[in-house]
Amino acid sequence: MVKSVTLREAWSGEADCLNCSLRTSVLFAGLAESDFEQIHDPIDQFTLKPGTSLYRTGDAADHMFTVRTGVLKLVQYLPDGSQRIVRIARTTDVLGLEAMLEGGTYQHDAIALQPTEVCRFPARLVRDLGCNNPDLHRELISRWQRALNEADAWLTELSTGSARQRIARLLLRLVRDRESSACQLFSREDMGAMLGITTETASRTIAEFKRQSLLVETDPNRFLLDIPNLKRIAEG
């Protein structure tokens, strides 16, 4: 289940690393061939089954991850046991940025929603290189800013307005920057946890959208979106 590749192989940019967001970044670009010999921390490659967690809140954060394929949810829990999904990670997203702080801990549970492949690399690697390599440094900053923008967007877009609006905005967000309007939905329970509504309300609203043909089911649990009309609802 855990396939290990050496840094040298990562550097070669072969195969699966094509989609690795850090490959196109300059993480390895500044290193001489000889440097690779000195780094013997392996880069591991995981495959997570749906429902499996990549890490848990409070775990010592010493690794960072890149999502190759699949989707993960980042979850936080309230004292009363209810949960809130604060972000979603998809292809090329980086997880565990908090590992940049020495001695830090993860701030969420990261749980796969689909079969998901991730690359794992030691945070120390990035910490050591980050300061000396301006391009990597910039890339890190940019990632952080993106995470922050996402967090803010979840507040303003996905936690504001009626349930109809929130679900419409969530759907639109799922197909943004995609060629097609096709997407597969999350479980009703997860939708609820993302939007701050109950699973029943999520279910009812999705059902209503289907009746109104705002959502058309092509394959089981795969849908085409009526983007213009969903936009109308989202901004209502």
Add this chain to the structure above:
Amino acid sequence: MVKSVTLREAWSGEADCLNCSLRTSVLFAGLAESDFEQIHDPIDQFTLKPGTSLYRTGDAADHMFTVRTGVLKLVQYLPDGSQRIVRIARTTDVLGLEAMLEGGTYQHDAIALQPTEVCRFPARLVRDLGCNNPDLHRELISRWQRALNEADAWLTELSTGSARQRIARLLLRLVRDRESSACQLFSREDMGAMLGITTETASRTIAEFKRQSLLVETDPNRFLLDIPNLKRIAEG
């Protein structure tokens, strides 16, 4: 209204710079005296009246700010014109981290809620020094992580549960890490925008808390909190 101080004065650590969070950080610590001569970007010091904006969404982000005294809200707007407050900045908080990305723009309106003093410094300064000074680098990362944690907390704590719970959590958050349980409240409208509820609901709930002596008004608009009972409500 705009008082200008030179970097050398900042370095001397006199007067108002005592509370400056970047003073205790290593931003200037790594610089030799002689370096200061070469930096002629002034550090400006502003005083904002309540309701005044420090910057607006979309403005070119070329400066960062440290809050000396007072409070600011970070606001985002929805297409329908409604607003959501996504964060609050108080003493020693840094604003405008997005200026670290070259060519970036501010992601919020930053608006003073009280008479507020801020320091303004060019982002280029931090960009240039950040990479070479490991301590500053670490401090920046830490700030970013803190902002992200705040954003997540606003989702899980302040946008989840009943209005009673949200308001209780907001109140508790206002006095956290404070010696006393005294605090002054925001306008009902701002509370609503922070919690995703209407001003009427905010007002009603605050009034109810007063009746139950969970809030005791000492001076006009200054309150003492019944922390244990508020906690009970917050977690209820």
Add this chain to the structure above:
DNA sequence: CGTGGAATTGACCTGTCTCAAGAATCGTGG
């Protein structure tokens, strides 16, 4: 087939929104 979990749907109830009308507070200018 039978079983367990998710999704759907219904009926009812309650919290919050909406609209609207007073009360209080603040800033301003006389």
Add this chain to the structure above:
DNA sequence: CCACGATTCTTGAGACAGGTCAATTCCACG
């Protein structure tokens, strides 16, 4: 210093969205 207009806060009454609880259907899987 007071009076006035403008906000903001408070409070009420009614409507409605969404929550709650429960029953049913659907579906994947052994």
